[in-house]
Amino acid sequence: MNTVLVSLLVNSGIPLVLGATLYAAPSPALNAHAVPFGVRVPPDKADAPEVSEQRRRYRALLLPATLVVTVAALVIGAVLDTVAVGGVAALVLCVIAAALWLSAHRALARAKERGDWYKHVRQGVVTDTSLRTDPxxxxxxxxxxxxxxxxxxxxxxxxxxxxxxxxxxxxxxxxxxxxxxxxxxxxxxxxxxxxxxxxxxxxxxxxxxxxxxxxxxxxxxxxxxxxxxxxxxxxxxxxxxxxxxxxxxxxxxxxxxxxxxxxxxxxxxxxxxxxxxxxxxxxxxxxxxxxxxxxxxxxxxxxxxxRDDDRHWYGVGTVYVNADDPAVLVPRRVGIGWTVNLGNLRFLIISAAVLAIAAGATVVCAV
Structure with a gap:
């Protein structure tokens, strides 16, 4: 009975918690307010009807998908008597959320291009040198x-x-x-x-x-x-x-x-x-x-x-590649935290060296 209870809790808890997290993903608390679904927009367009519509659509489709996947995980997990179904359910939810995010990303990119949202705005960049001199x-x-x-x-x-x-x-x-x-x-x-x-x-x-x-x-x-x-x-x-x-x-x-x-x-x-x-x-x-x-x-x-820098971001705003940017770490567009600049030569050299050392250590240990 204890094993069955654990299986039910795991198989239902994993997709429910993950679904709640993915449901909150488009929130400005987890993403830059002017970068909805990984698309850079002027601040006055961050709550435009097109953006609000994509948030509603993403959540309206993700919510029932989470419930269906959770119920399926409960049933299959009970039949097979295993907690592995919870992990599979999480993977399925991630695929569904990624597909919905991609759809919203493309829709906003098209709306931004059709409406020429950056036509009548002054773009600029700013830096705080004290973050270097007095970090x-x-x-x-x-x-x-x-x-x-x-x-x-x-x-x-x-x-x-x-x-x-x-x-x-x-x-x-x-x-x-x-x-x-x-x-x-x-x-x-x-x-x-x-x-x-x-x-x-x-x-x-x-x-x-x-x-x-x-x-x-x-x-x-x-x-x-x-x-x-x-x-x-x-x-x-x-x-x-x-x-x-x-x-x-x-x-x-x-x-x-x-x-x-x-x-x-x-x-x-x-x-x-x-x-x-x-x-x-x-x-x-x-x-x-x-x-x-x-x-x-x-x-x-x-x-x-x-400034509109969408051309340097790939994978719906998750991958940054800019060979002209000396920064190795840059703020993430999707989620909080930082990501690496895959176009930075220093990062590529360091990564290649680490991989070479790891491969050499594996070979030595195998021998």
């Missing part, structure tokens, strides 16, 4: 929780290592549930969670260091207030991501304890994994509520609008 600093104090968790994990591993048996049980998720795989007890297997924590923390810090110096997408009509808001958003982003890193490190500490003690209790495993993950999701709420766009009206308008 937002990485809040190192927020790395302390992650470092403390890593230290606790390392000390605990050093204490229990001599008393561990020859093999340990490592939990793994499969389509039929959680299974445990026996692994040989060595220094590397015992302290693998510590290495994972160190790598995770280093990646987050490195990513933040790049983000804090990434190009800002400032509002050319209100440059002063937009720059101030961008600085606040960068600080909030840094604190949230470092907090999430600490929560994920805490999850790895819990998994380490279960592995070292051979604790295979399902409830404990769910708490160790689910608790930090839910807290991490909650930590993203401030980022969504306080996006990088907008202004407080403290400075006078310039009368300019952001």
């Amino acid at each position: 937002v600093r990485l809040p190192w104090v927020w790395t302390i929780p992650s470092l403390m968790v890593i230290l606790v994990t390392a000390v605990a591993g050093a204490i229990v290592h001599p008393r561990l048996p020859e093999t340990m049980a490592l939990p793994e998720r499969t389509s039929s549930g959680t299974v445990y795989r026996e692994i040989t007890t060595t220094f590397w297997t015992v302290f693998s969670p510590v290495f994972a924590q160190i790598l995770l923390t280093a990646v987050v810090i490195g990513t933040l260091a790049a983000v804090l110096r990434a190009r800002a997408d400032l509002d050319v009509s209100r440059p002063r207030s937009s720059a101030a808001r961008h600085r606040r958003y960068l600080g909030l982003t840094a604190r949230c991501l470092l907090g999430i890193a600490a929560l994920l490190n805490l999850m790895l500490l819990g998994l380490s304890g279960m592995m070292w003690s051979d604790n295979r209790t399902g409830a404990v495993l769910s708490l160790v994994i689910g608790g930090p993950l839910l807290a991490s999701v909650a930590a993203t709420v401030p980022l969504i509520r306080n996006g990088p766009g907008g202004f407080d009206g403290s400075d006078e308008g310039t009368g300019l609008v952001p």
Whole structure:
């Protein structure tokens, strides 16, 4: 009965949560207000009838699709007695949402071209040089929780290592549930969670260091207030991501304890994994509520609008390619955060080097 209940919760919960997220995707809280469905428009056209119509159509079609996919996942999951259906349902929903987004993107691009929306506006760009000369600093104090968790994990591993048996049980998720795989007890297997924590923390810090110096997408009509808001958003982003890193490190500490003690209790495993993950999701709420766009009206308008740069964006506004742009990271058009400039030579060289090193390491390990 417990297995059936878990299957029902997973197979219905995954598509419902994902459907709610995709339903909110066109909201200005998750996208730049003047870039609906990945199409750059003048600010006064951000709520034009054509834009509102595409938002209504996207949501009107996605809502019943979510309900149908959820019901189908429940029925099929109950018949097959597996939680794998939830993942398949999520994939189907993503395909449906992508098709609806593509349709809206094309419709707005055609409306923008037919109406010549940029004909009578003054386009411009703005930059804040102080973001380079006096950038937002990485809040190192927020790395302390992650470092403390890593230290606790390392000390605990050093204490229990001599008393561990020859093999340990490592939990793994499969389509039929959680299974445990026996692994040989060595220094590397015992302290693998510590290495994972160190790598995770280093990646987050490195990513933040790049983000804090990434190009800002400032509002050319209100440059002063937009720059101030961008600085606040960068600080909030840094604190949230470092907090999430600490929560994920805490999850790895819990998994380490279960592995070292051979604790295979399902409830404990769910708490160790689910608790930090839910807290991490909650930590993203401030980022969504306080996006990088907008202004407080403290400075006078310039009368300019952001320049039309649609020609550099592909994949309905998700892929940026501009060889003339020196920026490696640029603000995303779809969703919040940043994306890479695939036309930047430095990024391509670094990516090729990383891939070459990874391929070489794989070959060496195989030999």
